C-alpha cells in the first residue's frame with residue numbers, strides 16, 4: 001500500500017514539480033552538474049531534514065572559479081539562493097578538477113560543515129581553500145571543519161530515511177595506495193554511500209582500482225579496500241563512476257559487487273596526452289557486468305559538437321530523483337531554438353518483492 005501510494009505521488013509530481021523542492025516533498029534529488037572535466041554534485045534531501053529548506057550537500061565544486069563556475073548559478077536556479085545554508089560541503093580530494101569551485105560555494109553560501117580527506121598538499125592554491133574552509137561561518141558561528149585523516153570516527157547523523165556513510169578516505173597509510181603522487185591523491189578520495197529507503201548511491205570521487213596498464217581482472221587500491229566491506233555496502237542503484245570513467249577504476253570484481261542500474265560519468269573534453277575520459281574500455285565493462293545499465297554522461301555529445309575545455313561546460317546536467325521506491329534519471333538536452341529541456345532517460349523501480 002505504502003509503496004503504491006508513493007509511486008503514484010511521484011507520477012503526480014511530474015513534470016511540473018520535480019525540479020524545485022516543495023513543502024511536504026519526500027523526494028531526494030541528486031544533481032550531477034556539468035562542469036566539463038571535473039565533479040560537482042548537489043544532493044537535496046527530502047524537505048524537513050537538515051536546515052531550512054531541507055538537507056543540502058555539495059560534493060566537489062568543479063575546476064573553475066568566479067564567473068566561469070556554473071555551480072552557484074545552477075544552485076540558485078533550482079532553489080538554493082545565495083547566502084542560504086548548506087549543511088555539508090565535501091571536497092573529495094585535493095585535485096584541480098574537484099576542489100577549486102568549492103571556494104565559490106564557501107564565498108556564496110553559509111556552509112555549516114566542510115569535509116576533506118586531510119591529505120597534506122603543498123601550494124598556494126590548495127592553501128587558499130584550506131584558509132577559506134577554516135574561516136567559514138554559518139549563522140554567525142564558526143563552521144565545523146572535518147579533516148578525515150584526523151577524525152576517522154566522523155559520522156553523519158541520520159536524516160530520517162536518508163542515510164550517508166563515508167566508506168573510505170585517505171588510505172595513504174596503507175601499503176597499496178599507489179606509488180605516484182597523483183594516484184595517492186586520487187586514492188585519498190572521500191567515498192560516500194547514500195541510502196534512501198530502497199535506493200542507494202555510491203559516489204566514488206576519483207578513487208582508483210588499478211594501474212592503467214593492468215588487466216581489468218585485477219583489483220587494487222581503494223576498490224580492493226572497499227571489496228572487504230559486506231556486499232550490501234557496495235551494491236548500488238546509482239554508481240558515480242570513479243575518476244571520470246578512467247581505465248584506472250571500475251575493475252570487474254568491483255563492478256560485479258556494485259551491480260549498478262545507472263552509471264553517472266562526469267567528464268569533459270580535456271586531453272590527457274591525446275586520450276579523453278571516459279575510456280571506451282571502461283564503458284564496455286559497465287555493459288558487460290550489467291547489460292541493462294543506463295550510462296549518463298556530463299560530456300554528452302561534446303565530442304560530436306567539437307567542444308574543448310573552453311566550452312565543454314555546456315549544461316549536460318543530470319538530475320536523479322527518487323522517493324525511495326521509484327527513481328528517475330533526467331538529463332538536460334538541447335532542444336529547438338537553442339534552449340535546453342529535461343529529458344527522462346530511465347526509470348528504476350525497487351521495493352519489497354522486486
Ligand SMILES: [Zn+2]
Nearest residue numbers: 038095097206
Ligand atoms: Zn578528477
